[in-house]
Every structure is written in structure tokens, then in C-alpha cells.
Amino acid sequence: MRPLLEYTIAEHASVWDAVRVIDKAEAQIALVVDSNRKLLGTVTDGDVRRALLCGHDLKRPVREIMQCHFRWLPEPATERDALAFMGRNSLRQVPVLDAEGRLIQLHRLEDILRPKSRPNSVVILAGGKGKRLRPMTDHCPKPMLKINNRPLLEILLLQCVDVGLTEFYFSVGYLKNQIKEYFGDGSNWQVRIHYLEESMPLGTAGPLSLLPGTLSEPVLVVNGDVLTRVDFTRLLDFHAEHRSAATVCVREHRSQIPYGVVETEDVRVVSVIEKPQLTHYVNAGVYVLDSNLIQHVPVNTFFDMPSLITEALRCGQLVNAFPIHEYWLDIGLPETLEQAIGDWS
Numbered sequence: 001m002r003p004l005l006e007y008t009i010a011e012h013a014s015v016w017d018a019v020r021v022i023d024k025a026e027a028q029i030a031l032v033v034d035s036n037r038k039l040l041g042t043v044t045d046g047d048v049r050r051a052l053l054c055g056h057d058l059k060r061p062v063r064e065i066m067q068c069h070f071r072w073l074p075e076p077a078t079e080r081d082a083l084a085f086m087g088r089n090s091l092r093q094v095p096v097l098d099a100e101g102r103l104i105q106l107h108r109l110e111d112i113l114r115p116k117s118r119p120n121s122v123v124i125l126a127g128g129k130g131k132r133l134r135p136m137t138d139h140c141p142k143p144m145l146k147i148n149n150r151p152l153l154e155i156l157l158l159q160c161v162d163v164g165l166t167e168f169y170f171s172v173g174y175l176k177n178q179i180k181e182y183f184g185d186g187s188n189w190q191v192r193i194h195y196l197e198e199s200m201p202l203g204t205a206g207p208l209s210l211l212p213g214t215l216s217e218p219v220l221v222v223n224g225d226v227l228t229r230v231d232f233t234r235l236l237d238f239h240a241e242h243r244s245a246a247t248v249c250v251r252e253h254r255s256q257i258p259y260g261v262v263e264t265e266d267v268r269v270v271s272v273i274e275k276p277q278l279t280h281y282v283n284a285g286v287y288v289l290d291s292n293l294i295q296h297v298p299v300n301t302f303f304d305m306p307s308l309i310t311e312a313l314r315c316g317q318l319v320n321a322f323p324i325h326e327y328w329l330d331i332g333l334p335e336t337l338e339q340a341i342g343d344w345s
Helices: 015-025 045-053 079-089 109-113 152-162 176-183 206-210 232-241 291-296 305-314 334-343
Strands: 008-010 029-033 039-044 093-097 103-108 118-125 165-172 192-197 219-223 226-228 246-256 260-265 268-274 277-289 319-323 328-330
Touching: 008 015, 015 029, 015 039, 015 045, 029 103, 039 045, 039 093, 045 232, 045 319, 079 093, 079 103, 079 109, 103 109, 118 152, 118 206, 118 232, 152 165, 152 176, 152 226, 165 176, 176 192, 192 206, 219 232, 226 277, 232 246, 232 277, 232 319, 246 305, 277 291, 277 305, 291 305, 305 319, 328 334
Parallel strands: 008 029, 118 165, 118 219, 165 192, 246 319
Antiparallel strands: 029 039, 093 103, 219 277, 226 328, 246 277, 260 268
């Protein structure tokens, strides 16, 4: 169990400070305390992502987003007490306070249960030709390009293994034998790897039609050219907690318009904004899909993920966004590949 200090931040800290605690300590929570260690509020990974969607800046004070009405247990609470309390209240962690409200301990569900594996399957889309990276991809599939001596596809695999995922499906097409020869059946990584072999390009959703019909748990789908430090456990938990049919990871993207923008009503000018910066959320190439949603994917047909998400929305199914504030990079261009090699360690 980590020292309690690693979970705490001061009341004058920023949202970004809370993010660092959540990521570094892998607690999915930051505890806001005063100088006497009195617990003032809590901030979870979900609080941060909701704040991002509402337009909050990570530099803003954490008190603006912290939850002041939190659940807690009085000292001395045992692990058994905490486990029962978390079960009744659908919590993943619960702080323990003394009679003056000072933080004494943090019980985490992961520490108590220590699950060895998750039942979700993972699909990694590794069948593209990587045309924008030629000539590097003339004789090497894009997901097998190396980031500091390790293929990108292996980096993704290991990130999934680290959170207890063991059932993998690699969609392969272009130069597929290189991937199959390197990874085999996955036994070298103590996982099972199956191959969805595309006889023709099927897009980013089409390969899902090749999955076995026996899957019942939500499926994690990752583009094979994405490098990220997002915690897949948090993503899968978010999907379950929000009862989503689909969860789409999104990344904030800012673009600068190089001209003054003139807003009009009929022919009348009502405002002039000089070189405004626009902020949008863009698709990050990481998804969680309920297994029944995959039934909407046509068999052996080119079909992209935006079409599948649009179909889910058309059918009235719940689609949620999961903002990524962690490191994320699309390895699709020579310059981004070079950046990844410099960034990753």
C-alpha cells in the first residue's frame, strides 16, 4: 500500500496537481486536506474528466471541482468494514477519518481484492498500410515500427497486460505475417492472441465483424498507431459506471484561425474577433464497445468507427465521451513518429 501522503494535495492546489496525484499514485482519487490534515474534499478521475468537458482549465483551483460531500468511515475501520461500505455505496475507495475529521487512512478496493485479470477482450487494429510513413512502411507494417527498440504494437499489448487484460484480437492485413511471427499465440506474454485476418481493407470498425459471437463483456478497441498513457482500467470502469453502449476517447484539439472573424446578422456586422482560437474534442482512436453493439457491423464490408457510432446514436443507444488528459500521440506521420521516439521512455 502506498504512503497516505501520495494521495493528498493542499487546499490551494490546482486541478493539474490533482491530476498528477491521480496518475502517479494510481489511486483514481486525490484527497484535498488543510494544514492540519483535515479532509476538505475529494477529486476523482471522473471529476477531472467532467470538468474538462465543461471547459474548466487544469490550472484552476482544485476547490472549484472537488466534492465536499464525500463518504467516509470513522476510525478505526477495518478492511472488512471498508469492503462492505464500498459495496453498499458503489465506491472504489473510502477515506478513514478521526473524530476531528483528519485523514487517517485510505482503503482502496484494488488493494483489498487485488484482481488478477479482467474479463474484457481487446481488439488492436493493426491492418493498415501506413502510407503516410513510407518508405519506412514499405517492408514493415506500421504497428511494428519501433519506439525505442520496442514495436508500437508490443507497447500497446504490455499496457493492456499491466491492467489484467489477457484476451487479444489483432486485426491484420498488410504484411500480416510479420505480426503473426513476432507475437505468435501470445504465450510469451502469458496472454492469448487471436488474429482477425482481413482479405480486403475493412476500415476501423469492419474487422469487428470477424470477432466470435460468444463475447459478452465490453470490448476495448485501440487503433494500432496510437501511443498513449491513458489508464485502460479507468476507461473500462468509466464505461461500466455510465452504462454506455459505446465510450469514445476524445482529445482536446486547439486550432488558430489566422484571420479576424466577422459575425453578422443579415448584412449588419455585430462583432469582429481577431484570430480566435477554436477548441474541439477529436476522436483519439480508443473505444469501449458493448458486445451487442458489434452486431451492427456489416460482415466483410469496409466500415469505419464513426459510422458505427452514428448507427448507435441513430438507434438511441447511449454513447459517452472519455476525455484523455494523459499523453496521447497519433503515430501517423514521420514527424510524430520522431516525436514519439523522443518522448517515450
